[in-house]
Amino acid sequence: xxxxxxxxxxxxxxxxxxxxxxxxxxxxxxxxxxxxxxxxxxxxxxxxxxxxxxxxxxxxxxxxxxxxxxxxxxxxxxxxxxxxxxxxxxxxxxxxxxxxxxxxxxxxxxxxxxxxxxxxxxxxxxxxxxxxxxxxxxxxxxxxxxxxxxxxxxxxxxxxxxxxxxxxxxxxxxxxxxxxxxxxxxxxxxxxxxxxxxxxxxxxxxxxxxxxxxxxxxxxxxxxxxxxxxxxxxxxxxxxxxxxxxxxxxxxxxxxxxxxxxxxxxxxxxxxxxxxxxxxxxxxxxxxxxxxxxxxxxxxxx
Amino acid sequence: xxxxxxxxxxxxxxxxxxxxxxxxxxxxxxxxxxxxxxxxxxxxxxxxxxxxxxxxxxxxxxxxxxxxxxxxxxxxxxxxxxxxxxxxxxxxxxxxxxxxxxxxxxxxxxxxxxxxxxxxxxxxxxxxxxxxxxxxxxxxxxxxxxxxxxxxxxxxxxxxxxxxxxxxxxxxxxxxxxxxxxxxxxxxxxxxxxxxxxxxxxxxxxxxxxxxxxxxxxxxxxxxxxxxxxxxxxxxxxxxxxxxxxxxxxxxxxxxxxxxxxxxxxxxxxxxxxxxxxxxxxxxxxxxxxxxxxxxxxxxxxxxxxxxxxxxxxxxxx
Numbered sequence: 001x002x003x004x005x006x007x008x009x010x011x012x013x014x015x016x017x018x019x020x021x022x023x024x025x026x027x028x029x030x031x032x033x034x035x036x037x038x039x040x041x042x043x044x045x046x047x048x049x050x051x052x053x054x055x056x057x058x059x060x061x062x063x064x065x066x067x068x069x070x071x072x073x074x075x076x077x078x079x080x081x082x083x084x085x086x087x088x089x090x091x092x093x094x095x096x097x098x099x100x101x102x103x104x105x106x107x108x109x110x111x112x113x114x115x116x117x118x119x120x121x122x123x124x125x126x127x128x129x130x131x132x133x134x135x136x137x138x139x140x141x142x143x144x145x146x147x148x149x150x151x152x153x154x155x156x157x158x159x160x161x162x163x164x165x166x167x168x169x170x171x172x173x174x175x176x177x178x179x180x181x182x183x184x185x186x187x188x189x190x191x192x193x194x195x196x197x198x199x200x201x202x203x204x205x206x207x208x209x210x211x212x213x214x215x216x217x218x219x220x221x222x223x224x225x226x227x228x229x230x231x232x233x234x235x236x237x238x239x240x241x242x243x244x245x246x247x248x249x250x251x252x253x254x255x256x257x258x259x260x261x262x263x264x265x266x267x268x269x270x271x272x273x274x275x276x277x278x279x280x281x282x283x284x285x286x287x288x289x290x291x292x293x294x295x296x297x298x299x300x301x302x
Numbered sequence: 303x304x305x306x307x308x309x310x311x312x313x314x315x316x317x318x319x320x321x322x323x324x325x326x327x328x329x330x331x332x333x334x335x336x337x338x339x340x341x342x343x344x345x346x347x348x349x350x351x352x353x354x355x356x357x358x359x360x361x362x363x364x365x366x367x368x369x370x371x372x373x374x375x376x377x378x379x380x381x382x383x384x385x386x387x388x389x390x391x392x393x394x395x396x397x398x399x400x401x402x403x404x405x406x407x408x409x410x411x412x413x414x415x416x417x418x419x420x421x422x423x424x425x426x427x428x429x430x431x432x433x434x435x436x437x438x439x440x441x442x443x444x445x446x447x448x449x450x451x452x453x454x455x456x457x458x459x460x461x462x463x464x465x466x467x468x469x470x471x472x473x474x475x476x477x478x479x480x481x482x483x484x485x486x487x488x489x490x491x492x493x494x495x496x497x498x499x500x501x502x503x504x505x506x507x508x509x510x511x512x513x514x515x516x517x518x519x520x521x522x523x524x525x526x527x528x529x530x531x532x533x534x535x536x537x538x539x540x541x542x543x544x545x546x547x548x549x550x551x552x553x554x555x556x557x558x559x560x561x562x563x564x565x566x567x568x569x570x571x572x573x574x575x576x577x578x579x580x581x582x583x584x585x586x587x588x589x590x591x592x593x594x595x596x597x598x599x600x601x602x603x604x605x606x607x608x609x610x611x612x613x614x615x616x617x618x619x620x
Contacts, residue, residue, distance in 0.1 A: 195386035198353050199444075201373045202380040203400035203451055213403070217390040 058279060065272040076273035081250045085258035086277065092166070092241075092254060093234045096173040100230050104181025105216075105223060111182070112189045129178045137175050138243030141168060164246035169254065172240035177233040181226035188222030189215075221293065228289040232282050303362075304329045304487035305350060305455055310359030312345055319345040320356070321511045327455075327489060327504070332481045334498035335491045336534070337508035343491045344383075346508070347457050350489065351380045364454055379448030379486075381458040385440045387432035393419070393443055394428040400451035418446040421480070438469040449484070458490035462497060474501050495535050499523070507531050529618045539588040544615030551590035552611040553578065553600055561609035564588075569602050578602060580610065 065073060076082060111123055129137065144150045145162035155162055162168040196218060200210040216223075238256040245252035253261065255278050262270035305327040312320040320342045327333050335343040348354040350361055352373035360369045368376050388396050394415055395402075401411045419425045422442035432440060441461065448456060461477070462470045478501050481488055492498050498505050499519045506516040507530070515527040519535075526532035532545050539546045554561045563583050570577040576597040578590045590610065592600070600608070 195382050195384060196388055198373070199380065199382060199386040199388075199447075200399065200403075202351055202353070202376075202378060203403065203447065204374045205399070205403045206374065209403050213399070214388055217388075220390075 061272055061275050065276045072269045073273050076270045082258060082274060084250050085253045085255045089235060089255040092170050092173050093231060095170045096234050097230050099174055100177055101181050101227055104226060105185055107182045108185035108189055112186050126179050126182050129176050134176050134239030135243060138172055138240035141172055141244050163244055164252060168244040169241050172244040173234045173237050176237055176240050177230045180229040184226035185219055185222045188219045192218040224289060224292060228285055231285050235281055304364060306362040308360045310349060310356045312356050318511050323513055325506055327487060330485045330487055331504055332502055333489045333504045334502035335489060335506050335508060336495060336498040338493055341508040342511040343508045344459055347459055347491050351378045351457050352376045377454040379453030379456045381444045381448050381461055383460040383463055385444040387440055389432050393424060393430050396443055397446045397450050399447060414450060418450055422446040437465050438473060456486045456488040460492060461490050477501060507534060541586060541615055544617050546612060546615050548589050548591040550613040553590060553592060554609040554611060555600060557609040561611045564608060564610045566602060566604055566606045568604060
């Protein structure tokens with residue numbers, strides 16, 4: 001996980017890092033040549049690594065999807081189960097991401113500003129979803145919310161079904177993507193400090209006004225970056241949702257589950273098409289953040 | 303009295319920041335809280351503003367006990383050491399903040415902000431962002447922002463601390479003039495005695511969480527209450543338990559038998575003022591302050607032996 005909202009790794013050399021061949025010319029030329037060679041090899045390794053691990057597989061999926069022309073793709077996209085999976089994924093993201101955003105900002109404030117016993121333990125707890133396998137998260141949710149689970153009887157009496165339905169899938173998604181907003185917001189909150197909030201207070205702002213007008217705008221890029229990561233993770237979640245959902249076709253099948261289902265049933269076009277849709281959604285999320293950030297930077301000349 | 307602090311104490315863990323501190327500030331006065339770092343001056347200022355809560359004691363502003371009230375209802379304007387600008391807002395929106403949280407009409411806000419920006423000489427920069435301003439401009443923006451809500455008292459924490467020497471001198475002068483113009487009761491914190499002497503009408507000298515002495519600059523200089531005030535305000539020579547001001551040491555043109563012998567170790571020309579470093583026969587080192595003309599008349603030079611007359615030294619009971 002990168003902690004910088006700018007995210008991108010610059011592969012070009014820093015300005016002025018190239019040694020000019022002046023003075024003892026030969027010496028400098030040798031030095032500059034070896035420096036350039038080193039830079040080039042670093043770049044080649046980085047790009048090669050990216051190409052093998054990321055670019056080639058994604059490109060292959062796109063290629064395979066559109067290999068047979070547009071009409072099989074269109075059929076695959078308009079299949080009712082595919083449509084359902086798409087909208088279910090969107091629905092889950094639309095609930096889980098705002099929940100984690102509100103929780104994440106609150107938790108970041110608590111961990112960064114609060115002084116209480118057990119704070120570092122709480123900080124560790126927040127990171128737990130990163131450490132635990134999503135499958136384990138799914139199983140543990142079944143243990144609590146399932147029919148024979150700890151809260152199962154009570155939930156059944158209330159007529160609420162969590163496991164094998166949307167609420168359980170939302171919970172599973174929220175759990176696995178829990179740390180992003182907290183972890184991206186904390187450092188910007190620390191950097192912002194408390195002076196500006198106190199200034200707002202002396203100027204007559206209530207705690208609520210100070211939060212909305214000073215704190216939140218001050219940490220917004222951390223929050224936005226956290227939200228983007230949360231969205232990407234929530235969209236792609238497979239393991240935990242797979243267990244909690246029961247994978248009922250046309251009912252509790254999200255896009256990643258649908259991809260797996262099509263693949264297992266030898267519907268390669270269906271699987272690839274759904275995969276491409278997932279990849280496009282992720283790309284759109286990243287692009288949206290990029291545009292937002294760029295516009296904001298132009299606006300406030302940060 | 304505009305501000306009264308009565309018997310305020312404050313601890314941070316084991317550290318005693320303030321111990322039974324009481325001060326009074328008259329309506330419209332310009333007061334400096336002067337002391338070395340860790341003396342508790344900033345803590346006292348923050349307690350008056352309501353940004354810290356005292357462990358005991360009272361804060362009274364305009365005859366109202368505000369000890370238990372939050373900062374936002376105290377009617378104080380506070381300028382932070384590093385200005386605490388709202389970085390995502392323009393200069394205009396920064397200054398307008400206090401009025402806009404009070405939901406004043408837009409027209410009124412615009413008029414008031416224009417007026418204030420003219421007062422602090424930032425007219426024309428209303429559309430800029432804090433990152434586009436210099437330190438001195440940020441300082442003045444912070445001041446305009448604090449003044450926008452028409453505070454009963456204005457509190458400034460090390461207002462010139464983060465600025466370079468020239469801007470500092472300009473702003474000092476300007477703050478004093480501004481105070482004459484708007485006459486709001488003002489307290490500022492500083493560790494620089496020269497700054498306090500130049501700007502303030504009243505100085506409160508603090509040390510180790512206590513008040514050493516309060517009074518007009520001249521009073522503190524001429525009759526310091528103790529060793530600390532004597533050595534903190536104005537230059538001083540220490541001779542054992544006694545203190546002598548450098549400008550009170552007289553260098554005699556001719557040895558008439560009334561003086562003490564001294565060796566000139568160094569002559570430093572600081573413009574109008576000349577600093578003469580001397581060694582007494584018993585090995586003690588002191589320095590005397592003379593004018594350029596005196597130095598010329600005496601033909602001072604290094605290695606010279608001359609006669610000086612020491613004034614009656616001041617001794618404080620410890």
